[in-house]
Amino acid sequence: MSAMCTLNPPDLELSPFEAGIQDAFQDLATDSLMSLRHAAKARFDVLGLPKPRRQEAWKYVDVQGLSRRSFSLPRPKGVDEAFVEWIYPKACRLSMFNGRIYNHGTCGMVQPLADAVIANPERLARLTHDVHQTDDALSLLNVALAPEPYSLHVPAGKTMERPLEVVIHHNKASNSFPAFYIELDENATADVLIRIKGDKHSVGSTYVQGLIHVSQAKGSRLNLTVLSNIAYAGYNFFNTQAVLAEDAQLKLFSTALDAEHFRHRMDVTLAGERADATLNGLSILSGQNKTHMHLRLTHAVPNCTSSQQFKAAIGGSALHEFDGTIFVLKDAQQTDAKQLSRNLLLSAKAKAFARPWLQIDADDVKCSHGATVGQLDEAQLFYLQSRGITEERAKALLTQGFCDSMLSDTYLDAHVKRYFMKRVHCALVAATI
């Protein structure tokens, strides 16, 4: 695609959605992020809205209706604090409603991104650079339009004493652009839990385009857990973008429980030697849920390691799509990359689509990927039944086991694990009915 293309040609009529984007952009209040917003907007105009017929990554994501809906940014509105349920008893807390911050505690490392870049212009330059690298048009919309992007910045050698818990939620029929930027300096460590929440009763057509942006300097470590529990109709799209410098370590865990029309696109680039990324995912779907886990993992330099494991238990007439590509660039020798997609179909109408892809341009690498789709193992079911456990109970146990193995990783905090176990159980009950 030529980078020379400019805005939509004037003779081409804009859809209400696209026209709304143009207007919303015009109306933005000026802040220190304007150059970044303009760069993102310009790139969005080049890439345009996703084209499911031409772009493999959007083939199964329902975005057809997006261009027909109207577009406007929501007005700021206060929300009752009691509405939020926190997982950590002691944590730095941040909550966003319709893309705007309405509560942030006393965590000194958290501040508006607009303020953060004034003190750190280099960071703005880096973010602008990242904008030019991205090929996911909708994530650019977030960069351009997010009303109040927030930032976590952990200085060199520092460790966040308490985990940071972020809750992102929205009300019905809104467009919202929650954005959270994480920056870890050399040898800094942080533990961040992001919960994307939806209210079952707020049935309406939302469009949420969230962004979690991570940049990790040398030797930094980040545990990032994303829990999506969005049981309402609309378009719930999130992007996580991470760039890791040498010796940096990222553990990302993305869960989608009972998520209605949810897409989580994760772009992780290992840009420094010996960087290591562990990306895990767990989806438990029921009813009409549609969840899309899209992943692009790039090994750009030698000696990096990565591992991905994505599991899905699919009930009802839900659809789960895993679309993951590992790119091993020419110079990335001694890469060790693993990818696994496992899908458990719990009902007659459940659907599982998987595209575990490898694109390898270096020769001295170890790369493997695998995918499985199936039901519970009959031998295991038989064994449990031979011990006097009913078929129903045996199925429930095995399904629980399939999911729980994803939670047994030690990097998940005990509180988070307990909360997840409960949620996983509820979601499984819904999925197996």
Added chain:
Amino acid sequence: MTSTLDVINEDYKYGFTTDMPMETFAKGLNEDVIRAISAKKNEPDWMLQFRLDAYKQWQKMEEPTWADVDYDPIDYQAISYYSAPKNLPKKQSLDEVDPELLATFEKLGIPLNEQKKLANVAVDAVFDSVSIATTFKKDLAKHGVIFCSISEALEEHADLVKQYLGSVVPVTDNYFAALNAAVFTDGSFVYIPEGVTCPMDLSTYFRINTEESGQFERTLIIADKNAKVSYLEGCTAPAFSTKQLHAAVVELIALDDAEIKYSTVQNWFAGDPKTGAGGIYNFVTKRAHCKGDRSRVFWTQVETGSAITWKYPSCVLKGDDSVGEFYSVALTNHFQQADTGTKMIHIGKNTKSRIVSKGISAGVSKNCYRGSVVIKPKAENARNFTQCDSMLIGSTCSANTYPYINVENPTVQLEHEASTSRISEDQLFYFQSRGIPMEEAVTAIVNGFCQDVFNELPAEFAAEATKLLSLKLENSVG
């Protein structure tokens, strides 16, 4: 020990041309050319309509760009769509075939001489646009087996052709299939009647001889109930510096309890090893329809030639308990690019498929596996196993794996596994410590890597494939 792997030219020994009077159509494609091809072959009117309809559809279609291959745009008006040795009415006996042609095939190692029965393979030899000879026809006829060129079939078995042509690969299936349907000139036709196991292997040998001509052949194989056949396909072309287009369509139909085994050893000219100039664009649509219950189709391919390969031999598993298997070795060296794999579409109950793909890339080549496994909602108890392994020789090539898995029935058991690796230094060191030279060691390791696929080839083909692979890899290590 040197571990740097670099690529040195290996001569393509089938790169010669046969000099003989040819009748070649002027370059270009339009309705008149299609009418002329049809007239040349005395085709019935429905066949001409089939072609013209395909041409209309083709004009509306766009050349696909999704494959992971780069090439200059093809000028479809710069290709001659018909080229045949002059004054060549189809011969009743091989004694009448031009000795020059016989010598050409002799040189290629294809036994057209029926006295050489040792090989026990019936051959249909296709030279540019036409079939020049089909051996053992009489012997086969005794068993009721029809094996002839598709032009003959159109004259003598029009009903069968009309019933099945385009039934597996419809005219509008894809850009190159539509082009083929419009301009195909010849190819092989096989019909195995009910209950017959074909007494010998059948084989087609494709040879492109004329520069700037394209080869568009069409193969149609029908195995009636409980019939069995093994079919081999081989191909070569002279070394020209211009690219040549080969857009074939192969359709297989297996009725109840029938079995078709289709093996290909493809050794087209791959282009100049140093510059990448010339070579064949191999854009082929191959598909089998396992229409009957318990029918089985096995595709085995060894892809070593072609500048660009775009090919996905597929199985539509419609019949209950039908089986589709795909075994492939794709070797790319120098400037070659391959985007190849398979599609297994499970529709019937208890259908099974198995995919074993081995890709080897060397030089500055690009080798992609692209495979799709689709389990439709009614395909109860479907099974699929896929294994695709890639091996990289040298740091300038690439190996990509693009599996597509779509499951819409929960009773499936599907496994996909893939790995990418290179020849380990330890393995090479071990061989060398036993006095085995580097090159032989590499060949042995690569052959071992491909063994699962070679085991599926008919004996004489397996020997040829092993030889071909070592020839292609010769001097690729230094």
